Amino acid sequence: MMPPMSKNLPKSFDSPVLCVQGISKTFPGVKALNSIDFSLYPGTVTALVGENGAGKSTLVKVLTGVYQPDAGGNILLDGKTVQIPNAHKAALAGIAAIHQETVLFDDLSVAENVFLGHQPRNAIGLLDWNAIRSGADAVLAQIGADINPDSRLRDLSIGQRHMVAIARALSVDARIVIMDEPTASLSHKEVEDLYAIVKRLKEDGKSILFISHKFEDVYAVADRYTVLRDGEISGNGEIADVTRDDLIQMMIGRTVDQVFPKEDVEIGDTVLNVEEFTHPTEFADISFDLKQGEILGFYGLVGSGRSEMMQALFGISNFHSGRLALDGKECLIKHPEDAIEAGLVYIPEERAIQGAILPMPITQNIGLASLGKTTRCGLLDATKEFQVARHYSERLDIRAASLSQLVETLSGGNQQKVVIGKWLATEPKVLILDEPTKGIDIGSKSPVHAFMSELAGERLGLIMVSSDLPEVIGMSDRVIVMREGRMAGEFSGDDLRPDLLVRAATGNQEV
Amino acid sequence: MPTHSLFWTRHETALSVVVLLLLVGVNLKSPGFAGPGNLVELLNDTSILVILGLGQMAVILTRGIDLSVAANLALTGMVVAMINSVAPGVPLAVLLVLAVAIGFALGAVNGLLVGKVGVPAIVVTLGTMAIYRGMIFLISGGEWINAHEMSDSFVGFPREKVLRLPILSWFAVLLLILMFVLIILTRLGRNFYAVGGSPHAAVYAGIDVGKTQFWAFSISGAFAGLCGYLWVSRFAVAYVDVARGFELEVIAACVIGGVSIAGGVGTVPGVVLGALFLGTVKNALPVIGISPFWQMAVAGSAILIAVIIHAHSQKTQGRIILKEARTVQ
Numbered sequence: 001m002m003p004p005m006s007k008n009l010p011k012s013f014d015s016p017v018l019c020v021q022g023i024s025k026t027f028p029g030v031k032a033l034n035s036i037d038f039s040l041y042p043g044t045v046t047a048l049v050g051e052n053g054a055g056k057s058t059l060v061k062v063l064t065g066v067y068q069p070d071a072g073g074n075i076l077l078d079g080k081t082v083q084i085p086n087a088h089k090a091a092l093a094g095i096a097a098i099h100q101e102t103v104l105f106d107d108l109s110v111a112e113n114v115f116l117g118h119q120p121r122n123a124i125g126l127l128d129w130n131a132i133r134s135g136a137d138a139v140l141a142q143i144g145a146d147i148n149p150d151s152r153l154r155d156l157s158i159g160q161r162h163m164v165a166i167a168r169a170l171s172v173d174a175r176i177v178i179m180d181e182p183t184a185s186l187s188h189k190e191v192e193d194l195y196a197i198v199k200r201l202k203e204d205g206k207s208i209l210f211i212s213h214k215f216e217d218v219y220a221v222a223d224r225y226t227v228l229r230d231g232e233i234s235g236n237g238e239i240a241d242v243t244r245d246d247l248i249q250m251m252i253g254r255t256v257d258q259v260f261p262k263e264d265v266e267i268g269d270t271v272l273n274v275e276e277f278t279h280p281t282e283f284a285d286i287s288f289d290l291k292q293g294e295i296l297g298f299y300g301l302v303g304s305g306r307s308e309m310m311q312a313l314f315g316i317s318n319f320h321s322g323r324l325a326l327d328g329k330e331c332l333i334k335h336p337e338d339a340i341e342a343g344l345v346y347i348p349e350e351r352a353i354q355g356a357i358l359p360m361p362i363t364q365n366i367g368l369a370s371l372g373k374t375t376r377c378g379l380l381d382a383t384k385e386f387q388v389a390r391h392y393s394e395r396l397d398i399r400a401a402s403l404s405q406l407v408e409t410l411s412g413g414n415q416q417k418v419v420i421g422k423w424l425a426t427e428p429k430v431l432i433l434d435e436p437t438k439g440i441d442i443g444s445k446s447p448v449h450a451f452m453s454e455l456a457g458e459r460l461g462l463i464m465v466s467s468d469l470p471e472v473i474g475m476s477d478r479v480i481v482m483r484e485g486r487m488a489g490e491f492s493g494d495d496l497r498p499d500l501l502v503r504a505a506t507g508n509q510e511v
Numbered sequence: 512m513p514t515h516s517l518f519w520t521r522h523e524t525a526l527s528v529v530v531l532l533l534l535v536g537v538n539l540k541s542p543g544f545a546g547p548g549n550l551v552e553l554l555n556d557t558s559i560l561v562i563l564g565l566g567q568m569a570v571i572l573t574r575g576i577d578l579s580v581a582a583n584l585a586l587t588g589m590v591v592a593m594i595n596s597v598a599p600g601v602p603l604a605v606l607l608v609l610a611v612a613i614g615f616a617l618g619a620v621n622g623l624l625v626g627k628v629g630v631p632a633i634v635v636t637l638g639t640m641a642i643y644r645g646m647i648f649l650i651s652g653g654e655w656i657n658a659h660e661m662s663d664s665f666v667g668f669p670r671e672k673v674l675r676l677p678i679l680s681w682f683a684v685l686l687l688i689l690m691f692v693l694i695i696l697t698r699l700g701r702n703f704y705a706v707g708g709s710p711h712a713a714v715y716a717g718i719d720v721g722k723t724q725f726w727a728f729s730i731s732g733a734f735a736g737l738c739g740y741l742w743v744s745r746f747a748v749a750y751v752d753v754a755r756g757f758e759l760e761v762i763a764a765c766v767i768g769g770v771s772i773a774g775g776v777g778t779v780p781g782v783v784l785g786a787l788f789l790g791t792v793k794n795a796l797p798v799i800g801i802s803p804f805w806q807m808a809v810a811g812s813a814i815l816i817a818v819i820i821h822a823h824s825q826k827t828q829g830r831i832i833l834k835e836a837r838t839v840q
Contacts, residue, residue, distance in 0.1 A: 066715060088717030103712035105705055107775050116705055117716040119698055126696040284833055305833075485833040 016041050016076075017207045018063075018095075018176055023073035025058055032058040033069070034231045040176060040207040045198060047222035047239065048211045051251055051469055055231040056211050057099075060180050063209075064097045065090040091118065096174035098165045098182055104153055111136035111149035114168045139167045143197045159190045166197065177201055178209045181302070183217050195220050214506050215244050227251055245499075252469060252498045260446075260474030263453045267477070268292030270328070271461040272344070272430045274313065277322035282308040283485040286322070290430060290461040295452060297476030298465045300505050305485035306465045307349060310432050314346035315339045326429060340369060343429035347419055349438060349465075356419050358408035362400055363389040365407050365418050370425040392421035397447060416448060424455075431455060432463040437471060449475055469498050481505050518695065518778050522769035526784040530791055537795040544798055551676060557790030558683035559738050559745075563757070564764040564782045565690040566734030569727040571765055572703040574710070574774030575625060575632035577728060580735040581757040582643035583617045585749075587739030589647045589656070592749035596660040603664055610740040611733050617643060618732015622725035629721075632728075640758070647751045658747035666747050679741055686734065691779045699726055707774025763810055764789055767817045788813065 016039035025033040033055045040046055050056050061067040063075070065084040074081050077093055084090050090097075104113045111133050112119075120131035136149040145163035153161065162182060169177055179198075183191045198221045201208055210221055218225065218239065226236040227250040235242075235250040270289050277286040283305040290296050298306045312320045315333040324331055331342045339345070356365050367374055367385040374385040389403050396417040400410060407418050416436065423431065433452070437445040452475060456462055466472045472479055478492040481504040489504035491497075538545040563580050570577040590613055591606045617639070624635040658666060669679035676684075694700035702723045705713045710720055743749040768785025770777030792809050796802070 064715070086717060086719075087715050088719075091717055099715060103709070103715040105708045105712055105775070107708045108701075108704055112701065116701060117698075117718050119701065121698070126692070127698065127701065129696075279833075281833055 017078065019074075019076040019079075020063075021074040021076065023059075023062060023075065024070040025055075025062055025067060026070050032231050033062070035073070036228075036231075036233055038226045038233060038236060040209055041224070042175075042207055043202055043205045044224060045202055045208040045210050045222045046224040046226060047218040048209055048226050048228065049218060049247060049251060050228035051467070054228040054251070056228055057180060058231075059228070060097055060099070060178050060209075060211065063090070063095060063176075063178060088117065091172045091174070094173065094175035095178065096169035096172045096176070097178040097180065098162075098169045099180050104161060104165060104168070106154040107152065109150055109152055110140075110147055110156070110164055113153055113164050114139060114149070114171050116168075118172060135171065136167065139170050140164075142170065142200075143167060144193050162190070166194070170201075174206065176207045176209070178211070180211045182210070183212060183214060191217075215247065216506075218247070219244075248499055248502060260449055260471070262295070262449070262475050263457065265293040265453070265456045267294050268459055271326065273323075273325040273328070275323040275325075277309060277312065277320060277324070279308065279312060279317070279320040279485075282312070282317075282320075283482070286482075286487060288480060288487075288490075290463060292459040292461055293456050294477050295456050295462045295464060295475055297472040297479040298463065298482060299467070299469070299472045299479050299501050300482035300488075302467060304482045304505065306482050307434055308485075309482070310346055310434060310463070310465060311348075313339070314344065314432065316346075340426050340428070343427075344432070345369075345423040345426060345428040345430065346432040347423055347434060347436065349434040356407045356415055356422075358415075359406055361404045361406055362393060362398065362410075362418055363403045366392055366421045366425055369422050370427075373425075388425050389421070392424055393418075395424075396421050396451060413445070413448070417451075420448070420451070428460065430461045430463070432465070434465045435467065436464060437466075437468065445471075469501065472501065473498065483507055518691070518780055520769070520778065520781075523778060523780050523784060526768065526781065526788065530784060530788050533788070533791050533795065537791075537799055541798045544795065549794075551680070553790055553794050554683075554787075555677050555680045556794060557786050558679050559741055560760060560764055560786040560790060561683045561783055562686050562734050562738050562741075563731075563761040564768065564786045565686055565779065566731035567761045567765050568690075568768075568770050568777050568779070568782045569694075569703055570632070570731045571762075571770050571772060572707045572774060572777055573724050573727045574707040575724060575727060576636065576762065576772075577618075577621060577731045578633065578636040578758050579617070579621060579640040579643055580731060580761055581754040582640045582647075583614055583732055583735035584739045584742055584757070585751070585753040585755075586617065586643045586647050587613045587736040588743035588753055589651055589739075589749045589751075591740050592656040592661060592665075592743045593651065595662055595665045596656050599662040599665075603668055606665070607737070607740060610736045612736070614736015614739060615729050615733040618729045618735065619725070621732065622728030625728060626721035626724035632724075644751065644755075647753075651749075651751065653751060656743070656749040661744070661747060666744050669741055669744050679745060682737070682741060686737075687779065687783060693730075694779055699723070703727055704775050707771075707776075709775070760789060760810070763814050767810075767813050769817065772818075 018040040020036055020038050023033060023036045024031065036059060048056055048059070058067065062069045063084065065086045068085070075084065076082070082093060084093065084095070105116065108116065114136040115132050120128045120135060122128045133149050140147055140149065140163070143163060143166055145160070145167065147156065147160055147163060153164065156164065166182070182194055198208060198210065210217070212218060222239045224237065225239050225242065225247065227234045227247065229251060269292055271292050272290040275287045278284045286309055288296070300306050311317055313324060313333070315335045315338055324333060326342050326344060331338070333339045333342065333344070357368070363386055366389040370388065371380065374381050374388060386403065393403060398414050398417045398421065400414065407415055410418065436452070437448055452462055452464070464472070464475060473496050476496070478490065479496060479501060480487055481489045481491070481501055483505055488507070491500060534545045543549060563584070567577055567580060587610050591610050594601055595606065621635050621639055624630045625632045669677060671678050673681060694703070702713070702718050705716060705718055706720050706723045713720055742754060764786040765777065765782055766772060766785070767788055768777070768781035768783070770782060789810055793806050796806050
């Protein structure tokens with residue numbers, strides 16, 4: 001059992017409800033959790049804090065049976081070792097989670113979403129719709145959410161969906177409630193309501209694991225804290241004993257002295273000028289310049305509108321207003337094709353979904369976006385396509401047995417290189433990289449970083465969206481921070497400090 | 512009662528208006544088409560399509576597709592017809608149970624391969640479709656079983672009338688109610704929607720996706736098995752090519768009825784209306800002197816229109832990130 005970290009513990013801290021001992025979780029190439037130890041106590045809110053990618057969501061998924069931990073660790077409930085093979089078993093064990101990505105069903109009603117998988121049934125085993133409806137009504141009322149249980153989930157706002165997700169967790173009679181970034185997309189009023197809900201749950205004796213990187217949340221609700229950094233526990237104890245600075249120190253840990261092969265490059269003329277970019281619901285008043293040879297970082301919390309804004313620049317969604325000029329020439333980008341033509345390229349975050357065509361060979365993947373250059377008289381010149389693929393795979397140092405190897409058989413880092421190669425082949429002026437090293441192992445990160453420097457040296461303008469603080473600070477000449485769809489600050493030179501960026505991103509003035 | 516959107520949406524309203532207009536329109540040109548006698552005939556004619564459509568709906572709801580229903584029907588039909596011709600003494604009730612059981616087993620094969628082994632549904636059922644057809648040839652040697660080889664009760668049962676409606680139609684009504692209860696009042700039924708609507712979220716909700724798919728295919732198979740008997744007795748003939756290509760009509764009925772091929776959306780009344788629409792078109796075209804070949808074109812156009820309307824109404828909106836956008840809600 002975990003040794004107490006601070007003196008004078010209240011009695012309840014002696015007997016944890018849930019105790020995690022030595023839990024690790026390895027994904028191919030990445031150790032997401034490394035020998036985690038921590039405990040949850042009855043009637044206590046424990047805040048789990050850490051940077052994006054520190055392993056918080058992975059830990060939640062292990063506790064809720066979505067992921068299976070590596071062999072060797074133990075999860076104890078009331079002192080007894082338990083296995084949590086699936087989400088159903090987790091619910092039976094009294095563990096309920098409100099996940100970060102609200103995992104709900106768009107086409108089902110609110111009441112159904114609340115009870116799906118554990119609907120009340122009548123004596124002969126048929127669903128009891130009256131109980132489902134009134135039960136949903138009751139639990140929604142309990143959390144003060146004014147939502148009609150009959151409305152379809154698709155018609156609700158993100159905030160309302162979160163309320164439904166909370167109601168769903170409460171509809172299971174859970175002793176342990178896990179809330180993964182519950183306030184990330186709630187308005188101020190909704191956040192206040194949520195705090196009240198958390199307090200009520202606490203009074204009912206439930207153990208709450210509250211995950212957030214907003215310090216206002218942590219200080220408003222938590223009794224204890226646990227800090228995760230790079231998949232390891234970097235601190236825990238009572239919240240009363242730590243300052244925000246202490247927590248930030250534990251979150252960031254390392255000073256930013258990691259090897260980021262960022263070379264100083266001569267900054268040239270403005271290549272991209274964006275003015276007053278505004279979308280009805282996603283972002284507003286985004287204006288910035290990008291110069292040749294510059295790496296411009298975009299930092300912010302998950303869901304702060306960075307990716308949405310970049311996708312709008314690239315013409316994926318064209319439901320927005322604003323002006324965009326490349327090399328001083330105003331362009332109208334209505335479709336990604338226009339953007340590529342104009343020399344602006346976006347490399348998406350979800351490689352598998354938006355980037356590479358996994359079951360296709362390397363050659364065809366690299367050649368995909370520049371077919372116009374490798375096609376003559378409407379026919380594809382396979383030799384030329386191969387030359388292009390070879391050129392870029394050599395430049396990017398893609399490790400593969402041959403260029404006809406399927407992309408799905410490559411490691412994450414090499415997949416990312418294939419995607420980058422595809423876009424370089426279009427010979428762009430501006431390259432937007434969305435989370436370029438997310439989910440790839442440390443070893444593959446620095447080649448990607450080195451290559452970014454090299455591209456900047458070739459007078460490309462680079463935009464890097466990243467939630468990885470050391471990466472943003474290490475690689476960027478300048479950083480724009482976004483919060484809730486708006487620009488919350490611009491930092492360069494000596495102002496490129498972790499605490500300043502985190503403060504701007506969370507809207508927390510007194511860090 | 513559940514929320515009304517589970518069994519009636521704008522789509523069902525629109526489709527019933529279309530079917531009604533069709534009936535009234537054809538009736539103007541050919542009085543008596545919408546008369547009670549002909550309507551009973553029409554309903555009876557569409558019964559098998561309705562039953563198969565309901566089974567298919569379960570599969571499509573889970574993001575699957577069952578191309579093997581017509582082959583399942585033909586194989587099961589052949590088996591019961593052969594038993595009847597060799598041993599006319601076997602009671603009809605036994606044959607009915609047997610038909611359902613064989614159909615269920617054939618569907619369960621699909622369900623195991625899709626749900627447990629994880630092979631895509633279109634591949635599995637394309638394969639079993641060919642296998643089941645081949646099996647008919649193997650057991651029958653390519654021979655036909657004709658009306659005179661079947662017992663009177665075997666052929667006569669679906670035609671007997673209860674309350675002026677043939678038994679065949681009553682089967683459709685019975686299964687409609689059964690499916691309605693299954694879809695609305697059981698966890699399995701609701702799990703169909705969850706699994707098809709968002710397999711990812713279904714896992715988080717503690718739903719066994721593979722098991723849910725297994726049951727969808729097994730139900731589709733059981734319905735097809737029952738239809739095997741109904742088909743061979745109604746047309747009083749069983750041979751290798753019975754109902755060849757009918758699976759496409761079944762899928763068409765579902766799609767026209769508003770079942771989303773992407774899974775997770777669809778209603779029982781929608782499927783029934785989709786089947787009735789196809790049945791009405793099929794019956795109306797000869798009456799108003801249009802070549803039955805047009806029926807295919809009309810059905811095809813109806814599918815496209817239904818899907819286009821559906822796609823249009825589901826156009827994606829942006830996420831809500833800005834504070835102002837939230838307060839508007």
